[in-house]
Amino acid sequence: MAIYLDKLFATGHGLDWGIVGAGVLAANVTMRENLRVQDWLTTVVELDPTALTARVACSMIDFLPIDLAAIMAALVDPRIRIVSLTITEGGYYLDAATGGLAVDHPEIRADAENPEAPKTIFGLMIKALAARKAAGIPPFSVLSCDNLPGNGNLTRQTVTTLARLSDPVIADWIEADVAFPNSMVDCITPATTVRERTLVEERFGVVDLAPVVCEPFRQWVIEDRFPSGRPALESVGVEFVEDVAGYELMKLRILNAGHAAICYASALLGHHFVHDAMADPDILGWLRALQVREAIPTLKPLAGVDYTAYLDKVIARFANPEIGDTIPRLAQGGSDRQPKFILPTLQDALDAGGAIDGLALEIALWCRYCMGADEAGRPIKLEDTRAAELMRLATNAVERPKAFLQNPEVFGRLGEDPRFADAFNHWLGRLLEVGVRATLQNYVSG
Numbered sequence: 001m002a003i004y005l006d007k008l009f010a011t012g013h014g015l016d017w018g019i020v021g022a023g024v025l026a027a028n029v030t031m032r033e034n035l036r037v038q039d040w041l042t043t044v045v046e047l048d049p050t051a052l053t054a055r056v057a058c059s060m061i062d063f064l065p066i067d068l069a070a071i072m073a074a075l076v077d078p079r080i081r082i083v084s085l086t087i088t089e090g091g092y093y094l095d096a097a098t099g100g101l102a103v104d105h106p107e108i109r110a111d112a113e114n115p116e117a118p119k120t121i122f123g124l125m126i127k128a129l130a131a132r133k134a135a136g137i138p139p140f141s142v143l144s145c146d147n148l149p150g151n152g153n154l155t156r157q158t159v160t161t162l163a164r165l166s167d168p169v170i171a172d173w174i175e176a177d178v179a180f181p182n183s184m185v186d187c188i189t190p191a192t193t194v195r196e197r198t199l200v201e202e203r204f205g206v207v208d209l210a211p212v213v214c215e216p217f218r219q220w221v222i223e224d225r226f227p228s229g230r231p232a233l234e235s236v237g238v239e240f241v242e243d244v245a246g247y248e249l250m251k252l253r254i255l256n257a258g259h260a261a262i263c264y265a266s267a268l269l270g271h272h273f274v275h276d277a278m279a280d281p282d283i284l285g286w287l288r289a290l291q292v293r294e295a296i297p298t299l300k301p302l303a304g305v306d307y308t309a310y311l312d313k314v315i316a317r318f319a320n321p322e323i324g325d326t327i328p329r330l331a332q333g334g335s336d337r338q339p340k341f342i343l344p345t346l347q348d349a350l351d352a353g354g355a356i357d358g359l360a361l362e363i364a365l366w367c368r369y370c371m372g373a374d375e376a377g378r379p380i381k382l383e384d385t386r387a388a389e390l391m392r393l394a395t396n397a398v399e400r401p402k403a404f405l406q407n408p409e410v411f412g413r414l415g416e417d418p419r420f421a422d423a424f425n426h427w428l429g430r431l432l433e434v435g436v437r438a439t440l441q442n443y444v445s446g
Contacts, residue, residue: 009058014232034209041208046214047320083125085142090333093105094158096339096409139178141225141230142179144180151182159178181223187217215320221241223242258291263327270375274330286444291311333385335385339410346414347414357427361427
């Protein structure tokens with residue numbers, strides 16, 4: 001968003017827009033301070049293997065204190081016309097069993113019982129929208145930029161369901177009058193570490209406490225529903241469409257599911273960087289076979305789009321050595337990511353009577369990863385909010401493979417499907433018997 005706006009400003013247009021940062025997590029305190037001392041400027045480096053380029057994005061004009069009152073005041077300000085969310089896939093309080101809001105989550109219960117003192121961003125938005133309505137201020141549009149299918153629809157569901165728990169009238173008004181456009185964002189962006197800050201200083205002579213490095217590829221597709229106005233981002237490459245669902249599924253099931261497919265196998269084989277994993281012919285063969293046989297067949301035709309060509313482009317992007325993306329980054333948060341990137345594809349394949357062996361193998365690889373050691377016996381640190389439970393279930397699965405699937409918070413009722421359970425049982429057994437590399441080769445060879 002910052003880059004697209006910066007490019008728009010460079011054309012002399014859209015100068016009445018700007019980004020005001022906001023966050024409610026403790027980590028945002030450090031981020032805000034780092035940006036404050038450099039006047040909210042950020043160096044963005046595009047990691048093209050042929051030539052690195054950098055630009056300083058000037059589109060952020062403020063970052064609010066990590067204070068609920070300050071954030072509330074900004075949300076009610078009539079100058080705020082769009083509230084965008086990038087809060088990760090796990091930040092939407094989804095119930096894996098129902099697909100709806102996890103109404104029993106302590107933070108959701110707290111906001112429902114005390115809506116005047118909300119703790120979540122969704123409770124804050126409900127309170128702010130109610131205040132805008134009472135003051136006669138048009139509502140802002142809510143733009144989710146997270147990797148979720150129907151991210152706008154899910155955001156509406158979260159907001160209206162939470163509002164209904166305390167004020168059904170406001171919930172009805174939000175559902176009828178507030179826009180939640182779906183969007184698809186695609187740009188591989190590794191986490192900023194000392195490596196990235198050093199690269200920016202040594203390569204470009206810029207000391208930046210909060211740089212961003214990313215691949216040169218960028219795609220942003222948004223449903224054009226912004227009743228209170230939006231910047232003319234179509235003039236700098238953003239695609240505005242009536243329905244983003246097809247683009248979204250393409251990205252989720254090829255790129256995001258591709259990341260999920262390679263990360264556990266790669267970690268178990270000892271790879272640290274994604275580009276090194278892609279140089280492993282068994283990892284590459286596994287990814288391509290899974291996509292061509294099982295993931296792509298679940299996608300409906302999309303006008304002007306060749307899914308195989310898109311897969312080729314994704315593979316080239318994964319192989320870019322300049323990105324330096326890491327396998328541990330891709331492997332973290334599996335209990336949030338698997339239900340978003342893999343399980344819907346599996347459910348669609350099951351419903352259609354399609355092939356599921358590779359999808360079952362992907363989940364078996366996740367299970368094997370959750371056992372806490374790689375093929376060489378080196379320990380794996382499981383970065384997941386459900387790490388202890390996952391490790392317990394994975395350990396139990398050594399003797400009783402289906403134990404790993406008996407986790408309704410992750411699998412819902414899918415873990416009870418006999419065809420999936422049998423396939424999972426087979427592939428986990430192969431992984432434990434002959435190891436990861438031989439199992440991948442077994443799947444690829446058919």
